[in-house]
Amino acid sequence: MIRDAETHLPVTNATVSCDHTVLGKSNSSGMLYFTSDCKKVTVTAPEYKEASYLTDQVIEVFLVRREPKTKSIEGVVLSDKSDPRALEILQKVNDNYSQNSPQSLESYAYKSYEKIAMDLDQDSIESYNQYIRKRIDSLEKLPQRAMKPKDKKDSLQSVQLAQLAGQSKMFLWERASEVMYSKTYGEKINILDNRVSGLKQPLYELMAFRSNRNKIPKEVQEENRNLYRFFLTDSLEIEGRENYVIRFRQVSNREARDRKKFNGYLYIDKASYALKKIESESNEANEGTITSIWVPVNEKWFLLKEDYKLKVNSNVLDMNISLRGEKPERKKDKGKKFGTYAYATADYFDIKTPIEENIRDFKGYTIEVKNSDGRLLDEYRTEKLNEREVNTYVKIDSLSSVYKLDQKAKGLAGLLKGRLRLGMVDFDLAKVFGYNKYEHVRLGLGVKLNERFNKYISPDAYFAYGIYDKKFKFGGGIDFKTTLEKNSFFRIEYFNDVNAAGRFSENLWNFRMQIMNSGVAINNNIFYGYEGFKVSYENDITNGLTLNIAAKRSQEEALFDYSYKDLGKRFDITSATLTLKYSPNSKNIMTPEGKYTYEQNYPEFYFNYEQGLKAWDGDFNFSRLDVLISHNLKTKLGVTGIRAYGGLMFGDAPIWENFTMNGLASGRGNFNFNLTSYLGFATMEGGKYYNDKFAGIYLTHRLPWYFKSFGKNVSSFDVIYRGITGSMKNPQDHRFQFETLNHLYNEVGLEWNNFLSSQFNLGFFYRVGHYNTGNFKDNFAIQFKLRLLGF
Template identity: 70%
Template sequence: MQKIFIFMFAVICASLHSQSKIIVKNAANQQPISGATVKCGRTVLGKTNASGELEFKTKCKKADVSAAGFYEDEVVVDKVMEIFLSTEDPKTKTIQEVTLDNKSDPEALRILREVNNRYRENSPQSLPSYSFKSYEKISLDIDEDSIKAYNSFITRRIDSLQSLPETPMKADDKKDSLESVNIMKLVGSSKMFLWERASEFLYSEKHGEKINILDNKVSGMKEPIYELIAFRSNRSDIPKEIKEENRNLYRFFLTDSIEIDGRQNYVIRFREVGYKKIQNNRKFNGYIYVDKESYALKKIESNSKVKSDGTITSIWKPIEGKWFLVKEDFKLKMGSAAFNLDGDKDEKETEENKKLKKKFGTYAFATADYFDFKTNPETNPKNFKGYSISVENTDGSTINQYRTEELSDREETTYTKIDSLSNKYKLNQKAKALAGLVRGKLRLGMVDFDLSRIIGYNKYEHFRLGAGAKLNERFNKYISPDAYFAYGIYDKDFKFGAGVDIRTTLEKNSFFRVEYFDDVMAAGRFSENLWNFRMKLMNSGVAINNNVFNGYRGFKVSYENDLTNGLTLNVSAKRTTEEALFDYNYNNMGREFDFASSTITLKYSPNSKNIMTSQGKYTYDQQFPEFYFNYEQGYKTLGGDFNFSRLDALISHNFKTKIGVTGVRLYGGLITGDAPIWKNFTMNGLANGRTGFNFNLTSYIGFATMEGGKYYSDKFVGTYITHRIPWYFKSIGKNVSSFDLIYRGIIGDMKNPELHQFEFQKLDHLYNEVGLEWNNFLSSQFNLGFFYRVGHYNTPGFKDNFAVQFKFKILGF
């Protein structure tokens, strides 16, 4: 009998736990709306009472809310929800447009400042350790409200096609037509894409964060696209809607308070700047719920201006005084297709025909449930070894035990139908090709083509055309040969290289490499060993106005190993013959020399996040600080002409304060012993050196106003400092713009410049340039910078000191 009572008590508790409460109000006057209908799909969950409230139970993730005289809206199901409906009455709408205030409520701003000030204190990462699990589901589909209309349209479409008179058709055309119809039918009964993922999150104050992907299941693919693993999440970052620097992008209004789980919460409504009128059925962009006692975030609902364009909802809950994210729900519109319901493509576009068209939106959906929270568990250092993310399983065999809800029939169908479609159209290979583009590679079968080698420009070769290819893991998981060639339009000469990587393990980045090369490069280039693709791409134009080049040919053997997630070691030895490709004579010894040397390279990036994929290591989240160090030693005893030591180092850091985000690069180099000019360091000038307008593309360590190839040093130190002003604004379009203040400085020296018998200058005074960069210039994907030279090297002519610089936003800091 006692067991029966315990069982009944557990059932009652579970029932109470699943109970939800919604409060529906008028957006114009905040008065409750009675009789509002709440639905889960087609199922009516109930109607609100005189207080605008309704309690209900449902397994649905979202609910639709409608009331006579108001625009319909939707809400993510939670224990307590509050929603404001906008009136359909045109007269009331006009009044609301006039009365909307374009200034934020001071009390709302005060509350948000407290949220920011206490965010770290309320965050789980203020704990010594914690752990939890997650179940995430990402899909691509048409909107649920449109599925019935879509299927009806497809049925009529097929019927109309079948009723047309048969016409002679080629076999290929007939096959394409049938496959097109089959795909259209498939979308009616199945999602276009589905990815389930179960993960375990571990955190230690000492060891940082570790994510174990417990299992994956992806429709149409044998393994996930890990390069696309990161999508916008409020799990560990401050939501953009409440960041201090984004205050100018929104207007905030404190409305009332609401009780959730026995705790009082502030409710702050917000809308985007310039959103002064009720448009597209929505007065506000979203709601922020703030716990009154702790000023922690309880919930954020962020909507697009246009209701159909998408929503993002995040929900937190307190666990032992810290606020953990427990639920996320994303819906983002990816595009739409319009179909003519009468099936006549050739008919002219009249008003009547427009009415016959039906639009079906395609959306990306993502839901995440977080559970099994543990605070201050004992941590084992072994659990944090390896990369930031480790993958335990990818076949989906255990995913069912982590699901927080059962798959719908439509989702179940996705796996069977998309898998068969994938085999037919080779979707898995195409997805991997897409992932390769993130790394700067074009993947075709077992060959990866290096996109960075297709075309380039410098002052010695002018246009440089070429190609590079590497055999990937489809050829062999352990052995990967590669080769490249290039041709200079101006010097009319071919360059080439070939090598092979031999992996020692598939668990991490660890391989031997042997290579041969015959190429040219700008003299005195700073080392780019272990730089990632984005950094190299940004610095690729550093020699665009430098015609001082040297040739090099020889071979090299090396070994690279990731000692930890953040520490990489590369050791190498090479034997080369190098010569000056300009008028040069070093210490009356000529212009061509033999070198035998060894190099050790270290990269330390403790906060960057990596994952091992079938294509190799991938850094999906580059974080600062980062440290790069190179030491090269030349040997006479091994057949070289010189004994020398060359070292260089680069430190990059990015940190945020209340006055904005500051980025710093500090770099320098030193060479001792005997060595020709190209073993020394050029100072990376980007200017053309002629009188007139200076315009150039940005580089990682270049100077917009400095003449290229003019200055050389055997020791130097330089810095690049950028500070983003915490003022974000919109000019035109959707992108957000901001301004960066920039300073670049460098100083060096040359001990015996006369030995080089070559015309150059040593940089023995501090070279300075200051600039202002407009990020997302006119809401584009480009940054526009203006720079001016100041200090010792400033000249009387304004044009000589001034430069304009262009930068692709994607290159980042």
């Protein structure tokens, strides 16, 4: 069915074609029946803009006029409010999503073929080639001038790049996968084969690319409801099943004539309230389209195919090419715009449910790469590569060594893990800059030799300098991998550094968690120095369970006025530590650089047990235990985050082996403003409270009310509670000024997510209960948090 997007009337004689082959024209009712193996068709009609659609059993096309009329249409379309009937249906889609998802089955399996490319707009390729030919011809007619060898080389390379974009795509990646799921063993994705243009080795982090396969599309998600206006416009039968047809548009269309425009449509199965199809087009012309189609199997809805086209840029083309040392005059040559797009297509097939479940098929990490040279891709391609795609592998691969594409791609992947990669050296970005109350500004450098140095052996070293204490800190170590199939290695290290007393263990925390907690000691000046050696072994027992055991021998000294039991402030510490991390729902893949967690899911459990020993000249026999549990729950009442943690210390040990309560406030009577931390309290004075046993909790609940101030981001509010309590046995043994937190410390807050549509969250916190001072300035604090840090 082909209709006018404004009036919904049939469009007669609209031409439907595939690869420039006409399949037919619509009749007086706007209908056309055709049979074709084409994955996508193009629809054209006089006075209308051209449109492209994925082929399906039923395709409903709405064409937009080239010059939209400004007369009024139905009030429901002009209204700036969604149709209540449409919102009711969408709510049922969200409520029934889990029930309709394939993951509600006991088991299933299917295969997929996915392709991602970067290319010019398909309709402008010939125009681009003509532009480049004329540009080169005009430059060849210019008088020849002497050029330096480097300039001549750059000139020739610029010509090659300009011609390349007309002959091939700029980037191409293919992936064939087998996906298996079991309620008992979880999900397993086998990469049957893949190939990336220009790269000798696959970009493993790219293999974690995800789409609408196991998530609700953003246009339907409840938190994005205020970004769109929805209208129930029709019902349609597809393959014997009745479907609601809901059309939607973006809220940013404020002008009356723009309100007639729809950005896309949803087909929703009436019987199950499952998504059958979604087609979304950008608010701006030619900015991009997204199409996803689902199919029912055993009354569960599997993704069948996807098609993405997203505009990357539309820069004025100025290749700055010069064959004879001359550049075209700027005034005469203003350049021409050619849009660059990211294209992604995916087909899912061979769906089977249930399947025979064998634990051996699910062992190892979530994603396992079976092959990565592209030899087997022909077995899984759902359509042959066209000429431009074939040329992409040939031409981009030939330029890879010239422009060091492999090295640059690996460098970008390293940034995901907080590392800057230059050849065989990785630089630790977390060690470049820091701030605390003892050193004030801390500058440093951390380097590690990666797998390009040796696949099994990886040395590392770091140094840092404190601006205030004017002292260097340094350390180094070496990892010995026992296998390349999973995370398993021995480590030996030396250290000479300082740290805040009583820090909660961060063993096995990921980069995001460590960055969020890096400022937890920003107002704590109770520091100690430590120097010594450590040996450890780490092993991923399963995809979700990691074990680390370590033995340490160090000399530790208080860097403040302190004495423990009149024994002084410098001690020899010998200890052994056991650390466990259990994250059963997180998704991992093994890369040449090590394990990469591409999807961190909850719950997560962290357990540390350290045993101090008097053996090997150790001064103390103590036991230190800490536990952290994080979870995230989504219900109809909103999203609730839970972070519960606690610690116990038995025996004799200096204050830094006990626990500080992680205050972030300065305590000087100033206005409390700080950056959020993973375990910190916005209103608590830093370095004031120490306990040998404690329990804390952090609760956050996102209210199910989402609003839009300006821009494209949706804002919401989180209600937050933080509480902590504990005690200390024999606090008089530690001779320095501190307090024991032996009552429940409470602070409540309200956090504005995407503050003013920015990438920051703004939080307001107030201290209540026993530790409330009655002074508003003492009890009140404001916090900023980078949105990317998440929960």
